[in-house]
Amino acid sequence: MDQLLYASEVLVNGLMTGVMYSLVALGFVLIFKASGVFNYAQGVLALFAALTLVGIQQGQVPFAHLINAITGSHISSFGWTVPSLLAILLTALVMVGLAILIETLVLKHLVGQEPIIMFMATIGLAYFLEGLGDIMWGADVKTLDVGLPQGISETAEAWTAALTGYGFFIDRLDIWATVIAALLVAALVAFSQYTKQGRAMRAVADDHQAALSVGISLRFIWVMVWSIAGFVALVAGIMWGTKSGVQFSLSLIALKALPVLMLGGFTSIPGAIVGGLIIGVGEKLFEFYVGPLVGGATEAWFAYVLALIFLVFRPQGLFGERIIERV
Amino acid sequence: MSPTSPTILSELAPPPAAPAPGTDGYITADGRKIGGVLMDLRHITLRFGGVTAIKDISFDIREGEIRAIIGPNGAGKSSMMNVMSGFYVPQEGEVWFRGAKRPPMRPYQVARQGLARTFQNIALFDGMSVLDNIMTGRLTMMKSSLLEQALWWGRAEAEETRHREQVEKIIDFLEIQNIRKTPVGRLPYGLKKRVELARALAAEPKLLMLDEPMAGMNVEEKEDMSRFILDVNDEFGTTIALIEHDMGVVMDLSDRVVVMDYGRKIGDGTPDEVRNNQEVIDAYLGVAHD
């Protein structure tokens, strides 16, 4: 009985981790649907957003390290702090600016290239942004606090204790993250279903040429989608950064989002969410049951192997349609 | 026709086909010998999910003949050819080839039995040169091992040169010597069609299947292609099955014609018989269904 309760606790925590994966995967799906670009830089976008947020919040001078190296000065901070909400807003603006830059400097010139070339370009972009983030704000691990509640939730513990006789340890941050992610997804779905821009976005996703021919501006849609993806990255960056500090490893959750996408399909928003939850829960449970037998740290590969095995049996993913091949 | 072809081509041609026992061969008006049944399609039915693309179709193809499959758009002609080349496996019915029922097999195994084809939407390998594309037609005959190839030793080099000679004959025959080393992606449409024919011919097939070999061509290109098709049939004795839209071309080229409409067979016979078939006329000219 105890074993089962531990396992359920692991399961709940896995769900929370899964929400994070889903968030990053969502950014992937948005960009892939609208532009056919497999955006490897999504994870680095999250890192960059979190770094920028901390930097703005704490009043850091951008490029202080670089300026010091060149001029021999010793500047580091403006000496003020910015309220969280304003800092988030400013960061969101930075992400929009970044989206515009990416569109004009990179994407515009790569229209019509093969997907693999686009993919490689986003890896280049990821390297660039990673270097830029470090140079702008410094590479040290930073703590991020925007006032989200943290720590073990006594309510959840008491509630589960009353229900099962065993109090679950659940981080309040995880609960909040789940709620915010759910709201974000709902907002995105509403946006793409009920607004003019959303419809244009779906039209572009269906057929670039046809969308162009009815007068939809491809470039506008791309900037919009990358901005939204940037915003999603910011949200993911806030959650992950609050949980485990803003550091390079944050960008690695992008790699974890890849198997999520394989499960859910590259173009399916529900797929990204369900896939994220499956992987989050799966890897925690696997580590719980099998990890101790094989030396642990199975989270490093479980998601990929699971996705691989799954795809071998169902190549179209969870929500994809079976493709009839023709010649 | 290049001046040297007849003698060279006779080397490429398979031995003259004797009529299979129990079936009669016949001599066509222009003196070509038609043999026994080469491929026999029996009660083929093909469905995609709920859609029936081909419904209970039977016909045969005899050795040495040019057999056309015609029909309006969406009649199931290309699906039929995909069944013949083993790419689609029909839910019902049997494919008999050279007197034996075809067991379940992958398309590449079907190719090795002596079937080669071209595709409606050209399926060449765009990243490779014309020469390499045509050489791929002979891949099934290559016997050297990976190790021999890696060290360019043993059979690897001899094989390469020997097959290159054969391929060069086809290049001469189809008059594409000057584009030998051009990447296929850069060729105009008509030439691509010709290279695709060359690739299929390189396999020295017993049955050559052409899916709309003249689609999208101008009159001149159509004439060239018709000439090549007739020459291939005439000189190699290759049996040809072809799908074509241009009725004039079909009637001129083929010995017998199958007519399909909405996945059914509505006519089968010589061009003259088909031309006078009421159901065929209705399908082509349209008729009020009640």
Added chain:
Amino acid sequence: MLYREAGDFKTSYRDDSQTFPLKLDRMGYWVTLAVAFGVIPFVITDYWANAVLVPFLIYAIAALGLNILVGYGGQVSLGTGGFMAVGAYATYKLSTAFPEISLLIHILLAGGITAAVGVFFGLPSLRIKGFYLAVATLAAQFFLVWLFNKVPWFYNYSASGQITAPERTFMGYVISGPATSASAKYLVCLVFAVGLAWVARNLTRGTAGRKWMAIRDMDIAAEIIGVNPLTAKMSAFAVSSFFIGVAGALLFSIYLGAAEASETFGINKSFLVLFMVIIGGLGSIFGSFAGAAFLVVLPVFLKNVLVGALGWPTDLAAHLELMIVGALIVFFLIVEPHGLAQLWRLTKEKLRLWPFPH
């Protein structure tokens, strides 16, 4: 006018299908080889060997291997780091278990073992295509690295979890271990690089190469004309992994002398080699060398300029290097998606017409 094929007639198909159809190219090739074997070994310094030439040759082998898979076979792989680790650990296990057998043979055997592992992880390619496959190969990357970290047998239960190359000799010369001379390292890698480049060329111009390219360009059509997708894809994975395994073996036993799976063979290695292939040129043997040279020399160059000349802190230089490498990759993809090899081809075409541009 100097560089042209006019007057350079071929009288046999054998001549026509040789590697360098132009006389000038052939001469350039032989001169390069003569310098590489006859001059450089006598003048090479430790710095040049360790910073530039040895890593260049090793990465060129890895890039060749990956190019066979991606550029010729059309199967994208992100598992290169993991496969290099297989080569390294296989060499380590073999050379510590059978010290009396030459290290060079162990390196080839390690390539063979990597080929087998590569085929195993390549099997899903029969069902999974494109990006899905690329992500699936990450399973190989992460699983293999995890395996080499978690199973002590692979590192002979050493306390540090590292593997260390034992000293080995070949015909009296030390070729592995701390006492190896710069020229010995260089020559061993050079022999492997030249030999494997020759093998790659043989494979890609013949039957195997045509099968791979047919699958790459249009897999369905390839199968219908008689290419067995199973053997074509598996042979591409096998050959590619063999090359990558040898590169991993050389990286560990000749170049680094010590390795630790997640440090040395992490996901960044996979990306690095993939960049080399893309920047060099997909489906080009010359490109594999060019891409490797570019990405080996660039950081050395930047470090010399930023840290050496400008006196910046190393971590800052490292970050700037990331930015520059990233930006250059994007720049290259925009300007010439077919890589350095294509630039070289275009230059040659211009040269062919020179000095009459029209």
